[in-house]
Every structure is written in C-alpha cells, then in structure tokens.
Amino acid sequence: MKATNYREIPYNFTSADDRLIINHLFGPAVWDDLEELRSQRVTGRSARLVMRCMGDLFILHRNPFLFQELIDSPLRRHTFFTVMKRDLDIIERTAKKVNVNQERSSKVINLVHLCLDRVKELQKEISGAVA
Numbered sequence: 001m002k003a004t005n006y007r008e009i010p011y012n013f014t015s016a017d018d019r020l021i022i023n024h025l026f027g028p029a030v031w032d033d034l035e036e037l038r039s040q041r042v043t044g045r046s047a048r049l050v051m052r053c054m055g056d057l058f059i060l061h062r063n064p065f066l067f068q069e070l071i072d073s074p075l076r077r078h079t080f081f082t083v084m085k086r087d088l089d090i091i092e093r094t095a096k097k098v099n100v101n102q103e104r105s106s107k108v109i110n111l112v113h114l115c116l117d118r119v120k121e122l123q124k125e126i127s128g129a130v131a
Contacts, residue, residue, distance in 0.1 A: 008047070009055040018051075021058050026114055033107045040104055046094055049087040053115050056084065060122065071129045084119050088112050 009018050016024075022031045041047055060067050070077045095108035 008051045009058065022054065025054060025057055025061070025118065030111065030114060033111060037104065037107060037111075040101070046091045046108065049091055050111060050115065053084060053087060053119075056080070057115070057118050057122065067126075070126050077126060077130075081119065081123055085116070088115055088119070 009021055019031050022034060038047070060070070070080060092109055092112045095105045095112070
C-alpha cells in the first residue's frame with residue numbers, strides 16, 4: 001500500500017504527519033489498524049472524534065504551556081477529561097451498535113481502549129503535578 005501523507009489530526013502544526021504521530025503515541029500496529037478502518041468509513045464521525053482525541057494527547061505531550069494550563073485550572077482539567085471520555089464512549093457505543101463487521105468493531109474498540117489508557121495515564125500525571 002502506498003504511504004499517504006494524511007493530516008487529519010487537529011492541532012498538528014509540526015512537520016509530522018498523522019502516521020508519525022500515531023506511531024509515536026501508540027506504535028505502528030495502531031497505524032495499520034487505522035489505515036484499514038479509514039478505507040471502511042461511512043460517516044467519519046468516529047474518525048473525527050478519535051483524531052481529535054489523538055490530537056489532544058499529542059499537543060499536550062508537545063506543548064508544556066497547555067499541559068501546565070490543565071495543572072493550573074481545575075475547571076479546564078475537568079472539562080477536558082469529561083469531553084475526552086464522553087467522545088471515546090460515543091465511539092465505543094457506536095462500534096458496538098453497528099455490528100456489521102465484528103473484526104472492524106473489535107479494532108475500533110481496541111483503539112478506544114488504547115486512547116482511554118493514555119487518557120488515564122495523562123490524568124494520573126496531571127493529578128501528581130497538582131498535588
């Protein structure tokens with residue numbers, strides 16, 4: 001398959017394309033799954049939500065000022081994690097409902113769980129910095 005320079009992750013003002021970011025955050029197996037899921041898109045809603053989640057994780061990893069904002073602002077922190085978990089829950093519920101292709105659903109659910117694990121790690125890291 002020909003490598004394509006996708007730029008669907010929001011907030012990415014770096015020279016890294018989506019593949020590099022996802023490989024950095026999750027590893028190449030996740031990129032391969034995303035490439036396969038890309039070819040099966042129907043509406044793209046879940047894709048937009050997951051890419052936003054990955055963009056948020058990436059920008060917080062790369063920008064210490066935004067990371068510090070979450071540490072300093074309990075309201076922003078609460079809002080950020082609430083929205084992140086809500087969006088990932090929407091993706092998972094949709095994948096479970098649309099049971100057309102079990103393999104596809106399981107890849108989407110695995111992706112959601114990987115993102116949730118990263119969100120939990122970030123939440124612990126920020127909670128440790130707040131204390």
